[in-house]
Amino acid sequence: KQEVTQIPAALSVPEGENLVLNCSFTDSAIYNLQWFRQDPGKGLTSLLLIQSSQREQTSGRLNASLDKSSGRSTLYIAASQPGDSATYLCAAHNTDKLIFGTGTRLQVFP
Amino acid sequence: NAGVTQTPKFQVLKTGQSMTLQCAQDMNHEYMSWYRQDPGMGLRLIHYSVGAGITDQGEVPNGYNVSRSTTEDFPLRLLSAAPSQTSVYFCASSYSTSGYNEQFFGPGTRLTVL
Numbered sequence: 001k002q003e004v005t006q007i008p009a010a011l012s013v014p015e016g017e018n019l020v021l022n023c024s025f026t027d028s029a030i031y032n033l034q035w036f037r038q039d040p041g042k043g044l045t046s047l048l049l050i051q052s053s054q055r056e057q058t059s060g061r062l063n064a065s066l067d068k069s070s071g072r073s074t075l076y077i078a079a080s081q082p083g084d085s086a087t088y089l090c091a092a093h094n095t096d097k098l099i100f101g102t103g104t105r106l107q108v109f110p
Numbered sequence: 111n112a113g114v115t116q117t118p119k120f121q122v123l124k125t126g127q128s129m130t131l132q133c134a135q136d137m138n139h140e141y142m143s144w145y146r147q148d149p150g151m152g153l154r155l156i157h158y159s160v161g162a163g164i165t166d167q168g169e170v171p172n173g174y175n176v177s178r179s180t181t182e183d184f185p186l187r188l189l190s191a192a193p194s195q196t197s198v199y200f201c202a203s204s205y206s207t208s209g210y211n212e213q214f215f216g217p218g219t220r221l222t223v224l
Contacts, residue, residue: 044215102152
């Protein structure tokens with residue numbers, strides 16, 4: 001059974017810092033791994049999707065990496081801004097199911 | 111495209127009442143699913159469908175029914191609401207069930223069962 005863990009559960013940093021959010025999964029037989037952002041009281045917004053054959057994906061200040069053999073993915077946020085404050089979720093896709101981690105709650109203060 | 115839409119946004123039920131949460135997508139996606147989100151538990155899969163006429167159970171299916179008569183719609187039915195079903199419910203869809211299949215989420219339905 002796939003289990004997805006995210007560390008840390010919460011993070012508070014000053015504006016401008018570069019950040020790394022971690023996601024680990026127990027079953028490496030994944031189709032892909034997807035990172036989402038969730039603002040309080042809102043739905044999920046897809047940030048990046050890494051296919052199982054890829055090692056990383058980039059979008060603007062965001063870079064996500066995937067190491068299937070070690071069961072890890074990281075989301076790197078460069079030059080963080082207060083607008084980046086949100087909960088970040090990773091999800092591993094196995095066969096017909098998307099299994100979520102419990103998220104990292106990020107606060108970036110000015 | 112409207113993407114994934116859900117209605118209602120908010121709902122309050124009494125224990126024992128039944129209701130249907132609506133989900134629709136206009137992207138011709140084959141795969142649709144329902145999740146519930148509870149504090150400290152993350153998102154948990156309730157039911158999913160890989161195409162019209164095909165549904166299957168996820169991690170927490172008890173107390174919920176689904177059907178998929180069309181590609182566009184995937185309603186979630188609560189047969190007899192219980193306080194334990196108080197949660198935020200999200201519907202999601204993707205083009206396929208494998209390979210490059212970015213999941214798109216609806217805005218959610220916040221349900222309270224008294």
